[in-house]
Amino acid sequence: MTSYQTIDVQSENRLGITYEILSVFAELNIDLIGLEMQTYHTFLQYHSHETDLNTIQIKQKILQIPGVKKIVDIEFLPSEAKRLHLDALLSNLPDPLFDIDESGQILKVNHAAVETLGLNESEIYQRNITDFFSESIERLLHADNASIELTCMDTNYFAEIIPIISQYNEKKQVKGAVITLKRPERLGLTISSMQQNRFQGSTIVAQSNEMLDILAKAKRFSELELPILITGETGTGKEILAKSIHENSSRKQNPFLAINCAALPENLLESELFGYSSGAFSGALKSGKPGLFELANGGTLFLDEIGEMSPYLQAKLLRFLQDYTFRRLGSNKERTVDVRIISATHRKLNTLFKTNQFREDLYYRLNVLSIIIPPLRERKGDIKLLAQHFVKLAGIQVNRKNCSISEQAIKRLEAHHWPGNIRQLQNLIFRSVAISNSNLLGAEDLLFNTAKTQASNQSLANQSLESEITSLKQATEDFERNLLSKMMERYPSTRKLAERLDVSHNTVALKMKKYRLR
Structure with a gap:
């Protein structure tokens, strides 16, 4: 039984070494099928008979050649391996693909093309591309890359054409083309x-x-x-x-x-x-x-x-x-x-x-x-959830994790009229988070930027602040929480923070524990 054997002879880059390797095959009268060469590698494919010792003899004689380092059995010649990978790639492309020569004869198709034409692959290779396309061969073999609309099997496609150009006597000649069909919906x-x-x-x-x-x-x-x-x-x-x-x-x-x-x-x-x-x-x-x-x-x-x-x-x-x-x-x-x-x-x-x-x-x-869809001012029950969602997204964009928004800020957002609805709320949150240095977005961090809103911001803030304060103790605690949260960014050490605020280290530690800032 005859089969194929493929080997990779790895050697020094020495003049004449390929000739000496080929001489081994001539000496043993073995039919050489394929030969490819790269620096330090000689790839050979030959007939191998399971009943004789051809392969063993070949390897023994080649290894005796000065400069040959080792012989490795391989499955395919490099060109075969590339072709198989290319075939696998083309077969899995979702769009029909045709490779044609200068006369329009079909040389290669992929699986999508076979399904589109509804023929056996062997039947397709016996046909001309004009048997299936509504365009002439002259238009398909244009020297420039082109995209044209055509009909194939009563279906409209956009054809992307890549011409195959050869240079002969300084004159460009189109020797074929690769055509890919795309449906409009694709x-x-x-x-x-x-x-x-x-x-x-x-x-x-x-x-x-x-x-x-x-x-x-x-x-x-x-x-x-x-x-x-x-x-x-x-x-x-x-x-x-x-x-x-x-x-x-x-x-x-x-x-x-x-x-x-x-x-x-x-x-x-x-x-x-x-x-x-x-x-x-x-x-x-x-x-x-x-x-x-x-x-x-x-x-x-x-x-x-x-x-x-x-x-x-x-x-x-x-x-x-x-x-x-x-x-x-x-x-x-x-x-x-x-x-x-x-x-x-x-x-x-x-x-x-x-x-x-x-x-x-x-x-x-x-x-x-x-x-x-009702405007945002008529469904204020969604403002808190939307604000928390946008703050999280904004934190990701500015590379700050665990961004959140305070209840006071949410109350201020709920008090706003929102003529621009959700888009306005999103823009406000993203702008405020980007400029703020704190992971906690407070009411004072909200940046309303329209001229009308800017004019009324202070009044609105005062009204909101008055409605939010329930007692002096609560207002003091809110101030302390926001102050410590902001200054933690600049003074990560509680000892340094205590020095900056001119209080004892123990006072800062207790306050941070109270407000769950650490």
């Missing part, structure tokens, strides 16, 4: 994962009855395949709630994409939503561009500030919601997607009908399911 997943950065540290924190009822309603709505309209003041967390609905739905493995309808002019918002075809307008990409409806296919699209959308786009959105078909800008091709629409606004849309600022028929399309 691009959507990539964008969705990038948008996740906005939600880091963002979660729904609530304990008030009002918000618990809303979260229960959102949980029920997540199981339904119907449009949802979320209303509430700016900063109440409408996008976070929409994201939560998506993550609790059957679409959670698919993209969640969001766009603010107030942030873009009409023409840009239209191309972002519906996409455009090649040459649709000046400056358009040659390959065209999919819109958010395509990228979110199978998932959820969140339309924030829907009340700011122009009447023209309202009409286009209404048409889309009738059967979820649309056309890209500059294209006559109808496309159909499966996407759930969640919209949000801080405006009362039903009051905009009379002035023709918002279409009534679109309102009823979007408002199949409705959630109204």
